[in-house]
Amino acid sequence: MNAHYFFPPADAYALNRCLFRLKSEPAYRRRFVADPDAAMTEASLDARRRAALTAFDRDRLVSLGAHPYLVFMAELRLKMERAPAAFEQF
Amino acid sequence: MPVVAAVACPHTPQLLMRPDTEDRALVLRVHAAYARVKQLLSDARPDAICLIGGDHIEGFFLNAVPAFAVAVGTSVAGHFGPYDYRFPVHESLARAIVEQGIEREFDLLYTQDVPLDYAFYVPLHFAMPAPPVPIVPLYVNVYLPPQPTPRRCYAWGRALRAILDARPERVALVASGGMSHYPGTDRYASPDFEWDRAMLATLTAGRGAETARLTGEELDKAGNVELRTWITLLGAVRDAKAEVLCYEPSWHHGNAMVTWPVR
Numbered sequence: 394m395n396a397h398y399f400f401p402p403a404d405a406y407a408l409n410r411c412l413f414r415l416k417s418e419p420a421y422r423r424r425f426v427a428d429p430d431a432a433m434t435e436a437s438l439d440a441r442r443r444a445a446l447t448a449f450d451r452d453r454l455v456s457l458g459a460h461p462y463l464v465f466m467a468e469l470r471l472k473m474e475r476a477p478a479a480f481e482q483f
Numbered sequence: 484m485p486v487v488a489a490v491a492c493p494h495t496p497q498l499l500m501r502p503d504t505e506d507r508a509l510v511l512r513v514h515a516a517y518a519r520v521k522q523l524l525s526d527a528r529p530d531a532i533c534l535i536g537g538d539h540i541e542g543f544f545l546n547a548v549p550a551f552a553v554a555v556g557t558s559v560a561g562h563f564g565p566y567d568y569r570f571p572v573h574e575s576l577a578r579a580i581v582e583q584g585i586e587r588e589f590d591l592l593y594t595q596d597v598p599l600d601y602a603f604y605v606p607l608h609f610a611m612p613a614p615p616v617p618i619v620p621l622y623v624n625v626y627l628p629p630q631p632t633p634r635r636c637y638a639w640g641r642a643l644r645a646i647l648d649a650r651p652e653r654v655a656l657v658a659s660g661g662m663s664h665y666p667g668t669d670r671y672a673s674p675d676f677e678w679d680r681a682m683l684a685t686l687t688a689g690r691g692a693e694t695a696r697l698t699g700e701e702l703d704k705a706g707n708v709e710l711r712t713w714i715t716l717l718g719a720v721r722d723a724k725a726e727v728l729c730y731e732p733s734w735h736h737g738n739a740m741v742t743w744p745v746r
Contacts, residue, residue: 396703397668400628401545413544417598419562451667461667462626463540473500473564481501482565483514483608 398461405458411436411446412454412463416470426474486647488527488655489720489743490520491713494536494605495664495736500564509731509738516729516740517609523742524612529655531573532611532618533580533647535716536602536659537625537709542594549592550631551639552622553581554599559620561599568604573617576652580619583646589639592622602659602712612655623715625660625708630699636711637695640718647719656745658716660709662730662737670706671735678705679730679737686725686741691717706737713741720745 401409411433414421425432433443445453454464473480497505498513524532541561543549555577560569581593603620621643624630631639647654662682663674685693694714702708720743728740 396628396700397665397670397706398626398628398703398708406545409545413540417541452669455667460540460626461665463667465667465671466539469496472502477564479502480564481507483499483501483510 401460402458407437408442408446408454408457408459409463411438412459412467415467416463422470422474426471486644486656486719486745487529487653488524489716489723489745490523490655491658491661491716491739491741492517492520492606492610493661493736493738493740494602494659495738496563496601496605499566499601499605499608506733509733513729513731513738514609517606519728520740520742521610521612524610524655527612527655528653529612529616530652531576531616532655532657533621533643534603534606534618534657534659535621535623535712536600537712538600538622539602540626541600542597542622543624545627547592548624548627549622550624550635551589552592552594553577553584554597554620554622555581555593556595556597559597559599559603559618561601561604563601563604566604566608568599568607570599570604570607571617573619573652576650576654577619579650580621580643580646584642587642587646589642606657606659621715623711625711628699630708630711632699633697633702633711633714634695636714637692637718640715643715644719656716656719658712660712661707662710662739663706664736665706674732674735674737675705676732676737678707679732679739682707682710683725683727683730683739683741687727689722689724691720691725692722
C-alpha cells in the first residue's frame with residue numbers, strides 16, 4: 394500500500410506552494426477567491442494542475458503530487474473565507 | 484525541578500470553528516475534557532509549558548523540513564479565521580533545550596521567527612492554565628516524509644526529560660496530536676478507532692516504551708502520524724501508567740485526552 398502521506402514530488406512544488414499560500418496567506422487567498430485565474434498564473438501552475446485546482450478535485454490534485462493535508466486545509470480555509478457564518482466559534 | 488504535569492490532547496480546528504458537519508454535543512464533550520486539562524495544569528503551578536506539536540506545514544514548508552525544531556523567539560504568533568494568538572516564549576528554557584539538546588547529539592533546528600501552527604494554539608485556547616504561563620514550542624515533523632522514526636522521537640523525549648530535570652523551572656509537558664485521522668485522503672471518513680483503543684490500553688498499562696518500536700509505516704496506515712508527539716512525551720514519562728480523560732471518536736477523528744503521573 395502507498396503511504397497516505399508521501400514524499401512530495403519536486404515537480405509538484407509550484408502546486409504545493411500554491412496550496413500552502415491558500416492555506417496560510419490571507420492576502421493570496423483573497424486574491425484567489427476574487428480572481429482564481431490570475432492567482433494561478435501568479436503561482437506558475439501548468440495546465441493540468443490549473444484544471445485540477447479549478448475543479449478542486451482532491452484525487453486529481455493528489456495524483457498530480459499535491460500533499461493531501463495541504464489540499465484539505467486549503468479547501469477548509471477557502472470555505473472559512475467564503476462563508477464564515479457557516480462556522481460556530483468557541 | 485521535576486516535570487510537574489504530562490498531558491496529551493487533540494487539536495482539530497473544528498473544535499475551535501465548528502462547521503455543521505460536526506456533532507455539537509461531541510465537540511462540547513471534548514471542550515469539557517479540555518477544562519479538566521486546564522484545571523490539572525493550573526493545579527500543577529508550572530512556570531512554563533513545553534508544548535510538543537506536529538507542524539501542519541505551517542511553521543515549515545518545503546523550503547526547510549526539520550525533523551525536530553525549537554522556537555526560541557521572544558514570542559510566537561498564529562492566526563486562524565477570526566482568532567489571533569500571541570504567546571510569550573520562555574526564552575531561557577527554550578535556549579537551554581536547544582543548547583543541551585545539541586550537546587546530547589540531537590541536531591535540532593532552532594528558529595526565532597516561525598508562525599505558530601494550530602497544533603499549538605488550539606490546546607492553549609482551551610487549556611492554558613490560570614494564570615497563563617510562557618511556552619516553549621517543540622516541533623516534530625509528522626506530515627512531510629521522511630519523518631523521524633518513533634525510536635528517535637522516544638529518544639528525544641528521554642533527552643528532553645534529562646534536560647528539564649536539571650532546570651530550575653516547573654515544567655508542564657503537553658503533546659498535541661492524534662489520534663486516528665486521515666486529513667485530505669480518501670480514508671478521511673473511516674479512522675482506525677480499533678487501533679486507537681488498543682494503543683490507549685497499551686498506555687494505560689504503562690507500556691508506553693513499546694511505542695518506540697512502532698514503524699513509520701504502521702503510524703501512517705493507522706492514521707496516527709501525529710502520535711510521534713505523544714511518543715516524544717512518552718520518552719519523558721517512560722512507563723508511567725496513562726489515565727484516559729476522554730476518547731471521543733467523531734466521523735473523522737479519534738479525539739483523545741490522556742494524562743500521566745509524573746514524579
